Amino acid sequence: xxxxxxxxxxxxxxxxxxxxxxxxxxxxxxxxxxxIMGILYWVMGGNPLDVVxxxxxxxxxxxxxxxxxxxxxxxxxLALFSRQVLASTEDVWTEEFAKLGRTYxxxxxxxxxxxVQSGCGNASASTGPFYCSAxxxxxxxxxxxxxxxxxxxxxxxFAYAYxxxxxxxxxxxxxxxxxxxAHSAMAGQSEKEANKxxxxxxxQADFLAGVWGYHENRLFxxxxxxxxEEAITTASVIGDDYLQKKAQGYVVPDAFNHGRSDQRMRWxxxxxxxxxxxxxxxFSGSYSSL
Numbered sequence: 001x002x003x004x005x006x007x008x009x010x011x012x013x014x015x016x017x018x019x020x021x022x023x024x025x026x027x028x029x030x031x032x033x034x035x036i037m038g039i040l041y042w043v044m045g046g047n048p049l050d051v052v053x054x055x056x057x058x059x060x061x062x063x064x065x066x067x068x069x070x071x072x073x074x075x076x077x078l079a080l081f082s083r084q085v086l087a088s089t090e091d092v093w094t095e096e097f098a099k100l101g102r103t104y105x106x107x108x109x110x111x112x113x114x115x116v117q118s119g120c121g122n123a124s125a126s127t128g129p130f131y132c133s134a135x136x137x138x139x140x141x142x143x144x145x146x147x148x149x150x151x152x153x154x155x156x157x158f159a160y161a162y163x164x165x166x167x168x169x170x171x172x173x174x175x176x177x178x179x180x181x182a183h184s185a186m187a188g189q190s191e192k193e194a195n196k197x198x199x200x201x202x203x204q205a206d207f208l209a210g211v212w213g214y215h216e217n218r219l220f221x222x223x224x225x226x227x228x229e230e231a232i233t234t235a236s237v238i239g240d241d242y243l244q245k246k247a248q249g250y251v252v253p254d255a256f257n258h259g260r261s262d263q264r265m266r267w268x269x270x271x272x273x274x275x276x277x278x279x280x281x282x283f284s285g286s287y288s289s290l
Contacts, residue, residue, distance in 0.1 A: 015110055078160070092212050110139045228272065
């Protein structure tokens with residue numbers, strides 16, 4: 001992915017070196033949370049829906065602390081990359097919202113290490129990247145990208161960009177009212193039905209990440225050979241079925257809350273192919289048709 005010389009976003013809150021947190025509350029759904037929690041929660045016997053519904057349950061419990069922190073050269077490269085990708089999402093979604101007669105309000109990207117305080121509660125780095133609609137911020141511990149590569153074999157700059165674009169997709173959902181409406185519906189649903197609503201949210205965020213990729217390449221001709229395959233491969237290994245199989249050797253479809261691998265790939269590809277936000281309705285059709 002060609003980003004050399006590209007502008008960096010100023011909507012950055014760099015909190016690296018500060019720590020402190022407990023589990024994430026409702027309001028922050030994320031691709032990263034699904035990747036890491038999908039493995040850890042199932043292995044430890046927990047239910048990722050507790051995070052979605054804000055049921056509490058202390059999994060992390062790290063105390064607030066301050067420490068001298070010196071990022072590595074690799075981490076600084078990832079920080080620069082993240083700022084540039086965020087800037088790209090700002091450019092793309094400002095243009096796309098203008099087509100809808102709306103004004104895009106960019107989110108803030110919070111870089112942290114270890115644990116962090118968010119508007120949705122405290123979270124550990126083990127939660128992975130997430131979006132919190134309460135404060136309109138994305139949260140990323142950059143070491144996540146190394147864990148993603150080591151744990152799932154998902155690697156590459158466009159794969160990393162897809163992670164960020166997916167979280168920005170949740171912000172787009174929030175601005176359009178989709179995310180908050182879905183969260184409200186989930187509060188009154190059974191766990192099984194709430195999981196299905198969560199899947200619809202996540203698949204649409206995958207689609208929106210694809211829409212971003214389409215327009216990023218249209219505007220900047222930034223995609224290189226192999227980039228699309230990186231993102232699609234990542235989508236394939238973050239499906240609920242893949243993660244459950246990896247964590248416990250079998251799948252529990254009623255517990256899916258982010259979508260199967262084939263669904264995630266399909267909606268990402270659709271966004272990448274069309275670039276048309278109007279074609280990303282994951283809520284109107286039957287659940288079996290997703």
